[in-house]
Amino acid sequence: MQKILFNGAWTDSSSPRSQFHAFNPSTKAELKERAFPESNWQEIESIVDAAYEAAQTLLETEPNALAAFLETYAAKIEVATDRLAAVAHEETGLPVSPRLAGVEIPRTINQIRQAAAAARSGDWARPTVDTENNIHSMHGPLGGPVVVFGPNNFPFAYNGIAGGDFASAIAAGNPVIAKAHPAHPYTTQLLAELAQEAANEMGLPSGTVQLFYGTAPENGLKLVAHPKVAAVGFTGSRPGGLALKEAADKAGTPIYLEMSSVNPVFVLPGALEERGPEIGEELHASCTLGAGQFCTKPGLVVLQESKEASALIEQMAESFSQTPPGILLTGGGVKAVSNAVEQLKAAGAKVAAGGNVANTAHFGYEPTLLTVDGDTFLANPSELQSEAFGSVCLVVTATDIEQLKAVAAALEGNLTGSIYSESQGRDDDSYAGLAKTLRTKVGRLLNDKVPTGVAVCPSMNHGGPYPATGHPGFTAVGFPASVIRFSALHSYDNVREHRLPVALRKKNPTGTLNRLVNGKWTTADA
Numbered sequence: 001m002q003k004i005l006f007n008g009a010w011t012d013s014s015s016p017r018s019q020f021h022a023f024n025p026s027t028k029a030e031l032k033e034r035a036f037p038e039s040n041w042q043e044i045e046s047i048v049d050a051a052y053e054a055a056q057t058l059l060e061t062e063p064n065a066l067a068a069f070l071e072t073y074a075a076k077i078e079v080a081t082d083r084l085a086a087v088a089h090e091e092t093g094l095p096v097s098p099r100l101a102g103v104e105i106p107r108t109i110n111q112i113r114q115a116a117a118a119a120r121s122g123d124w125a126r127p128t129v130d131t132e133n134n135i136h137s138m139h140g141p142l143g144g145p146v147v148v149f150g151p152n153n154f155p156f157a158y159n160g161i162a163g164g165d166f167a168s169a170i171a172a173g174n175p176v177i178a179k180a181h182p183a184h185p186y187t188t189q190l191l192a193e194l195a196q197e198a199a200n201e202m203g204l205p206s207g208t209v210q211l212f213y214g215t216a217p218e219n220g221l222k223l224v225a226h227p228k229v230a231a232v233g234f235t236g237s238r239p240g241g242l243a244l245k246e247a248a249d250k251a252g253t254p255i256y257l258e259m260s261s262v263n264p265v266f267v268l269p270g271a272l273e274e275r276g277p278e279i280g281e282e283l284h285a286s287c288t289l290g291a292g293q294f295c296t297k298p299g300l301v302v303l304q305e306s307k308e309a310s311a312l313i314e315q316m317a318e319s320f321s322q323t324p325p326g327i328l329l330t331g332g333g334v335k336a337v338s339n340a341v342e343q344l345k346a347a348g349a350k351v352a353a354g355g356n357v358a359n360t361a362h363f364g365y366e367p368t369l370l371t372v373d374g375d376t377f378l379a380n381p382s383e384l385q386s387e388a389f390g391s392v393c394l395v396v397t398a399t400d401i402e403q404l405k406a407v408a409a410a411l412e413g414n415l416t417g418s419i420y421s422e423s424q425g426r427d428d429d430s431y432a433g434l435a436k437t438l439r440t441k442v443g444r445l446l447n448d449k450v451p452t453g454v455a456v457c458p459s460m461n462h463g464g465p466y467p468a469t470g471h472p473g474f475t476a477v478g479f480p481a482s483v484i485r486f487s488a489l490h491s492y493d494n495v496r497e498h499r500l501p502v503a504l505r506k507k508n509p510t511g512t513l514n515r516l517v518n519g520k521w522t523t524a525d526a
Contacts, residue, residue, distance in 0.1 A: 001035050002185070004043070004213065005192045007050035008199070008206030013037030020214060022185055025093040025327050025363045036185045036213040044219055045226070047177055047210050051145030052228040054175040054207035059141050063119045065202060066170055070116035073198040074109045077162065077191070081105050084190055088155040091184040093327035093362060094290070100156070108156040108163065111456045114479040115167035121513070124171070124480030125487070127503040128516040129526045134494050136504040139487035141173030144230030145207075146486050147223060148176055149244070151235040151258075152183035152329045153293040153389075158235050159184075161211055162191045164456075164477055165233030165256075169486040171479070174230060175205070179220075180213045183329050188213075220244065225251035231486050232256065235295075235476070237336075238387070238467060245470055256485050257470035258462070260387040261415040262299035262394075263451045266404060266438070268430050270422025271448075272308040279420055280312045283393070284319040286450035288367050291326025292391035293333070296416050296451045299387060302396045302407050313371060313395055317352040320367040320391070325358035328365060328390060337365045340388035347383035348376040349394055367391035374398035374407060381410040401430045408437040413465025413472070416451035417442035441465060443472070 001019065003010040018038040022031045039047075058066075077084065085101040094100055118124045127138040146169035150160035157163055160178030169176050180188035192211040199208050215223075224232045225247045232248055232255040234241050241259040248255035267279055286298050303309040328334050338357055345351065354368030368391065377384050377396045384394065398404040411417075417438045421427035439445055443464030454462050454477055462477035463469045469476075474485045492500055502509045506526040517526045 001037060002189060002213070004037065004039065005196060005209065005211040006047055007210065008196065013039055014043045015040040020182055022091050022182065023330065024090055025329055027361060028331065028363060031090070034186055036180070036182075038214040038216065039212045039219070040215070041219050041222065044212065044215055044223055047212060048145065048223070048226050048228050050207035051175040051177050051210055054205040055141065055144050055230070057205040058173050058175060058208065059143060061173060061204070063122055063173075065204070066173060067116040067120035069198050069202040069204055070112050070119065070167060070170060072201055073195050074112040074116070076194040076198055077105065077112070078109050080190070080194060084156070084187065087190060088184060088187040091187055092155055092329055094155070099290070104154065104156045107456060108159075111157070111164055111477075111479070112162070112167045114456060115171040115483070118480040118483055119171040122503055122510070123514045124483045125503065126516065127513065129504055129518065131518055131526055135491065136495070136500060137489060137491040138501065138503055139172070139484060140490045140501070142230035142486060142488050144228050145175045145177050147229055147232045148178050149232070149234040149236060150178070150181050150188070152181050152333070153290070153295070155184040155187045156191070159188055159191055161188060161195055161209060164482055165235070168479070168482040169231075169233065171483045172486040174486055175208045176210070178209070178211045180211060182214055185213050217243075221247040224248040224253055224255060227251070229253055233476070233485070234258070241470070254485075255470055256474055256476065258295060258415070258476055259467055259469065261295055261464065261468040262385050262387055263296055263414055263416045263418070264300040264302060264408070264411060264438070265298045265418040265420070265450070266302045266408070266434060267312070267420040268422065268427040268434075269304050269306060269308070270426035271420040272303065272306065272312060274422050276308045276312050277315060280315040280319070282450050284316055284323070286452045287393045288320070288323050288326065288391040289452055291328055291364070292367075293329060293389055294452055296454060298418070298450055298452075299392065300385060300394050300396065302398060302404060304401060304404055305397050305399055309397055313352065316393070316395070317369050320353035320369040323367045323391070325360055325364035325366050326391060328363040331363050333389060334363050334365055337388050337390035337392060340386055341368055341370070341392060343383055343386055344370055344388070344394060347380040348372055349384060365390050368393070370394045372396055374403040378403070378406055378410055385412060401433075404430075405434055405437055408434055408441065411441045413468045414442045415462065415464045415468045416444045416446060418446040418449065418451050420448050443468065443475070
């Protein structure tokens with residue numbers, strides 16, 4: 001039985017008889033050598049109490065100390081890359097190279113270091129100095145823990161104790177309570193060990209990072225509504241996210257969710273004529289990458305009826321039918337994809353390729369392409385834009401550009417939306433009207449590319465309108481913007497100079513901190 005990370009120490013769970021095992025999705029075999037406890041409510045509440053105590057100390061912890069912790073943690077992950085990749089491969093079936101060791105772990109290290117840089121610079125806090133009114137403000141810690149629920153598809157980059165939500169919460173000065181995903185609990189445990197080592201070395205309070213593996217659903221709802229919990233970060237399914245959102249909203253707890261997205265791709269007629277086969281290859285590759293288990297996978301492609309559109313559908317159907325089923329992360333994932341495909345069929349979609357659970361030694365579902373006409377889609381828009389978290393794509397054929405725009409108008413909120421257009425401007429008039437509608441439906445608007453990649457850079461928006469996320473004004477990726485979610489705006493009215501945070505005093509504490517002083521952004525003293 002594995003131990004939980006409680007208040008700075010690896011501790012036996014108080015409910016060891018309630019437990020689970022991970023699975024190897026490549027073989028469907030249960031990994032019985034390690035059992036992971038499901039914490040009872042008393043244990044969860046003790047974790048919250050310890051985190052709350054840590055939060056009080058972190059209110060006075062210097063940003064440089066937080067940055068040093070994150071930098072130390074990133075370095076430890078880098079050294080442990082080979083072991084971490086091997087364990088994650090066993091629990092997820094994702095390839096060690098290049099996916100885990102060559103791409104995801106380096107990305108995780110990079111984003112933790114970017115969070116450290118944001119914490120050290122202090123610019124993310126937007127310090128504002130108004131000498132005329134003697135009112136000052138800046139973003140600061142919440143004064144309580146942030147609970148982070150990580151997803152199954154990114155064992156590192158979105159992990160509850162290593163991913164972007166974790167790094168952002170720490171950079172803002174908050175302790176983190178991480179819940180491991182049952183698909184990769186040992187991977188998460190190894191990360192937590194490194195995080196605690198770094199916290200000890202940097203002298204952070206004992207409850208700064210804590211980990212539990214699982215609990216009853218009702219305890220999860222109580223956790224996000226706990227009066228000492230300051231905020232929640234969640235990445236996962238829409239049903240789970242909405243249940244947590246309801247509980248958090250009732251308690252007034254800020255909750256930042258990434259739930260589901262079909263990431264529509266519109267291919268305009270000129271682009272189809274100019275480079276249809278090339279676009280078809282890009283779409284196929286993006287839909288089937290990682291067995292389609294990316295939140296930015298294009299799950300909906302919209303075309304205008306033409307011979308080129310028909311050719312593209314035939315090409316994609318052939319490509320899908322020839323692609324071996326990838327490894328899905330869990331047995332539950334197979335059932336979820338199957339149910340989603342059945343829902344699409346029941347709403348009028350027709351299977352052009354695939355459509356069945358894969359007969360493989362691993363958890364899998366056949367890469368599946370479905371088609372539907374624009375009239376049917378507009379008659380059943382809700383049912384026909386349900387996310388299938390696998391290599392599943394629905395192609396909608398519209399009668400004309402006006403119906404193409406109508407499809408865009410019927411979309412729910414999504415993380416991304418893409419428009420392919422002819423390179424010499426032939427589609428510009430159609431693009432303008434379509435983009436105007438699509439812009440309000442997505443967090444990130446792309447041109448002439450698939451949406452799968454999510455760059456960790458300051459300008460990235462990995463967010464979008466509801467129900468892709470819980471709030472359209474925030475991003476889960478990109479520093480310093482992602483840090484703002486886990487902060488409070490602290491205002492100081494007529495507070496004496498020596499009592500202000502150093503970032504708000506007349507002298508710029510670093511000489512490089514960017515502050516809004518009397519209405520102008522500057523690094524000068526006030």
